[in-house]
Amino acid sequence: MSKTGNAATSEDQALFQSVADIELFWEQVLVWIANHYLSIAIAGAAGAVIVAILYGLRMLGTRLCRRQHLGHWPRIVGRAIARTNLFFIVMLASKIVSGYAAPPAVVADTVRFLFTVAAAIQAAIWVRELVIGIVEHRAGDDEESGYSTLGSAIGIIRLLVTAVCFIVATLAILDNVGVNITGLVASLGIGGIAIGLAAQGIFSDLFASLAIIFDRPFRRGDTVNWDKTTTGTVEAIGLKTTRLRSVTGEEVIISNTNLLNKELHNLTHTMRRRATLMLGVTYQTPPETCRRIPDIVKGIVTRQDKAVFLHCSMINFGASSLDYELMFDVLAEDAEVFNRARHEVCITILETFAAEGIQFAYPTQTTFTAAPDGTMVMPYPEPETSPKPARPAKA
Known part of the structure; x- marks a missing residue:
């Protein structure tokens, strides 16, 4: 063949x-x-x-x-x-x-x-x-x-x-x-x-989208804080931009590249949320009562569900108050649980202080005057003393 x-x-x-x-x-x-x-x-x-x-x-x-x-x-x-x-x-x-x-x-x-x-x-x-x-x-x-x-x-x-x-x-x-x-x-x-x-800008945002896929800094439905200025819920993540619904209601559109280049806080999966409250009581509060305030506040916080007391102490002699700092954590991811716990702590502190006779301070100012010789004069007139009745003459 x-x-x-x-x-x-x-x-x-x-x-x-x-x-x-x-x-x-x-x-x-x-x-x-x-x-x-x-x-x-x-x-x-x-x-x-x-x-x-x-x-x-x-x-x-x-x-x-x-x-x-x-x-x-x-x-x-x-x-x-x-x-x-x-x-x-x-x-x-x-x-x-x-x-x-x-x-x-x-x-x-x-x-x-x-x-x-x-x-x-x-x-x-x-x-x-x-x-x-x-x-x-x-x-x-x-x-x-x-x-x-x-x-x-x-x-x-x-x-x-x-x-x-x-x-x-x-x-x-x-x-x-x-x-x-x-x-x-x-x-x-x-x-x-x-x-x-x-298309350098488009590809930059595309790679930022791929970074969101594989790194997962957030997902749709998460609440995030971007650049310490904008807080909102992620509604949509696109090829070039991400859309947030801010807490004030408006829609915020941020490019993916700009979103990842700045500091980003994901608030959705926060296992521990911290509350810091400043308490100011009047200077007329007795020192013994001032010493008891941290224990009183600690008892209020520990009675709340999922609340962990950290500290409460006097930190400053303010212009018109004795300042105390209260700090406690709420072990919950849901922000509403944290808000309810903080609300209950505040209301209970008001009730307890009212029962104990502890007064909260508010901004006040006292003016003192002096006499021509330099002695201090009270800002209000001294009460007049009534004359003593005359004794009857002895016979």
Whole structure:
């Protein structure tokens, strides 16, 4: 079969360059089947077994996606396996058994080419599913809980990951079929640099969004304090900006880059909230009573649920009061629990001080005057003394 030998194609040439090549291909296939039908049958049976095993693995991946109790990693891997293409399964089995059946060069090159295409596309699908699965898990993309971290930004990330994966797969296919992709890769690199410089601000916010995904400084629904000036609840996190609903009602829009570049306090998961109160009593309070005030206040705080007393002590002689500092913690994440505990402490202090006769001080000022000789004069007139009654004369 000299005709067959002359038609052998090299790896750097196209498989079929004319109609004659196609006719030659079928002639070689028929001759190969006639001479190796037994090995072909065995290879076909082995290929069928391999296809069945791989298809079973794909079914297993589909079941893993539905098992919520297994954790996120088995479900991410299961979703990737479930996206295995049937064409890739068939070509993988063909590639494995093709060596045993001793096919002609054209058939072997055809199997190799189809397997390369199927493997590149399948690898892109697997990488895409794994990356998107990890991103969605880190973002907490759960519609039932209502706490999606990035919302619409997840869709943009899916698009970018898909584009990158399939561009790389296309380049791999072209390289394997003998196409010189050096110029194409250089063009893509230059174009990427130009786009990056033109959209530097957008990409900066995009990377800030990715930082929010993986670092999780906050989520939608959290209460945050930004730059010690703005306090509000996170309503939406987008590709470029984050929207907060401030405590005064207005919507505050902050770019993601600016949001992460300044100090940020997440107030949602505060396990211990601290209250500091200043108490001022009058200077007329007896020293014995002043000494008892810390114990009185301690008893009030310790009676409150989830309240932990830290200290209460006199710290200053104020302009018009004796100043005490009270500090206690409330062990609760909910801000309303903290507010109720602080309210009860304040009201109870008012009631207890009133019962004990302890008066709170308020800003007062006393003016003293002096006589011409320098002696102090009271700011109010001295009460007049009534004259003593005259004694009756003795007889």
